[in-house]
Amino acid sequence: MEPSRRVQELTPSLTLAIDSKAKAMKAEGIDVIGFGAGEPDFDTPEHIKAAAMGSLDAGFTKYTPSSGIPELRTAISEKLKKDNRLDYKPSQIIVNCGAKHSCFNALLATLDEGDEVIIPAPYWLSYPEMVKLVGGVPVIVPTTAESGYKITPDQFRDAMTPRTKMIIINTPGNPTGAVYTENELAGLADVALDEDILILSDEIYEKFVYDDAKHISIATLSNDVYNLTLTVNGFSKPYAMTGWRLGYVAAPEGVAKVIDSLQSHSTSNPTSFAQKGALAAYKGPQDCVMEMHKEYDRRRKRVMELVDGIGRISYVRPQGAFYILLNIAQTGLNSTQFAEQLLAKEKVAVVPGLAFGDDSTVRLSYATSMENIEQGLARIGEFVGKLS
Ligand SMILES: Cc1ncc(COP(=O)(O)O)c(C=O)c1O
Incomplete structure (x- = not known):
């Protein structure tokens, strides 16, 4: 075959x-x-496992809404407000089967055949493959040790063509450990705003920042940036829940609706009892x-x-x-x-x-x-x- x-x-x-x-x-x-x-x-952590097990015992084993259970979407909305200063209503948040799935859905929902996506290198190896899978074209921009493995606004601008649709920003970054400062993000956001380039902001490592570094969510920079951004996060890395497969994408209402719809025709909902574990992760002690x-x-x-x-x-x-x-x-x-x-x-x-x-x-x-x-x-x- x-x-x-x-x-x-x-x-x-x-x-x-x-x-x-x-x-x-x-x-x-x-x-x-x-x-x-x-x-x-x-x-x-034990309290997260207990919540999932308790939900299994209680028979929480059926389909849930494809976008996730309402109480989890509300908890995520509250978390994004509290930790990240991001205003996303629960209806703008779609829970997926891991942050990888969130990225995939975000790309599938926004890219057309031939659309170019700027990916600073070194990159998380799934980005270019996912872009190709949905018909897009990865445009790799090598960064240097001198810039701390971060793409500069000039590099971003130089890599742009009339087909550029999106840039992927991963901060804190895999594999570099690079964390973008607010100023650095603002420089990139200005370039994105000039040409209406979408921003996929993968923030899965946000809880692990060191020295005097601070995690900044690019969508907080302005209303216009917010409207161009899809924010991805999840439970795998911060709560050691890699096998549970739970992540989410938060986006402007229209895109969130599309992601919900395409998810309803692919994986349906993320696993029911895993979502109860995720709820305990956000609601429980940190x-x-x-x-x-x-x-x-x-x-x-x-x-x-x-x-x-x-x-x-x-x-x-x-x-x-x-x-x-x-x-x-x-x-x-x-x-x-x-x-x-x-x-x-x-x-x-x-x-x-x-x-x-x-x-x-x-x-x-x-x-x-x-x-x-x-x-x-x-x-x-x-x-x-x-x-x-
Ligand atoms: C940058 C980055 N984004 C997303 C993911 C995927 O995370 P998840 O296990 O939640 O799908 C990974 C996993 O290695 C990662 O390194």
């Missing part, structure tokens, strides 16, 4: 290739240290998020300390999310060679930056134990030390 043309254009996931190699080695009993996983290593934040920050600092001792590897101090992007250009290897050789020789799994549109880097996730961090970076040090 011939797969569709659309699917044939998909790039196979490099992350998964390395990940499955590492898993196969682990299954053989080899002591592999994994820095690949883009997910919290914590368990979902100290669990603060504890995870504290632990990520401790690990982040230790990772930077250990990398500083290696030499020939540089990085831009990550201010958000739970990743560090290491520049390995001085080792003379490209990102795939580095990742493959590191795995083969020292049994350490990292993600080659090629997957994120930057072949001179590899990504490490510090959503792993301090013991793994200590051991893994010692092995990376050995590996780099032995390179000629």
Whole structure:
């Protein structure tokens, strides 16, 4: 059977290739240290699990409205107001099956065939693939370490063509850990406003910002910016709920309606009892998020300390999310060679930056134990030390 043309254009996931190699080695009993996983290593907090289990016991096992249960949409609306200073009515919020699904729905709802989407690189690897899947054209704009891996207004303007429909801003960013300041966002927003470019603002890592960085939601900048923005967020990263598959998109009323409609014909609603867990996540105590934040920050600092001792590897101090992007250009290897050789020789799994549109880097996730961090970076040090 011939797969569709659309699917044939998909790039196979490099992350998964390395990940499955590492898993196969682990299954053989080899002591592999994994820095690949883009997910919290914590368990979902107990009160969230209890809420979902309680709802199952109570028989909350049927279809819900496709856009999500009203009490969750209200809780999200309140959260966006309180945490982000964003005014979205519950009717403007559509709950989806993970923030990835929210991004996908947002693109499907707004892009026509051939519409161009500006994606600053290094990027989260699903963005270009999702854009292609819905018929759009990804326009990759490489950023530099000098700009902190952030796209500048000039770069944004230069990348624009008459077909430009949208820019994707991911702050805090995966894989860079970059956090845009209010001024930087304002500069980008001005360019978007000039040409009525839509903004997909992926804020899934908002709870994990460090040092003096502050998370800003671009839609707060002005009413006009708000009207161009689709804000994506969710539960996977802040509450260690990756397997629950719950995210949401908040958008101007008309777009939200369309997303609800297309979701009703694809996945219907997000899982009923998972939504009750999400409700508990937003309504319950937030100290669990603060504890995870504290632990990520401790690990982040230790990772930077250990990398500083290696030499020939540089990085831009990550201010958000739970990743560090290491520049390995001085080792003379490209990102795939580095990742493959590191795995083969020292049994350490990292993600080659090629997957994120930057072949001179590899990504490490510090959503792993301090013991793994200590051991893994010692092995990376050995590996780099032995390179000629
Ligand atoms: C930038 C970014 N956005 C969205 C997602 C998807 O999150 P979810 O698990 O909620 O679908 C990820 C997951 O890795 C991510 O890194």
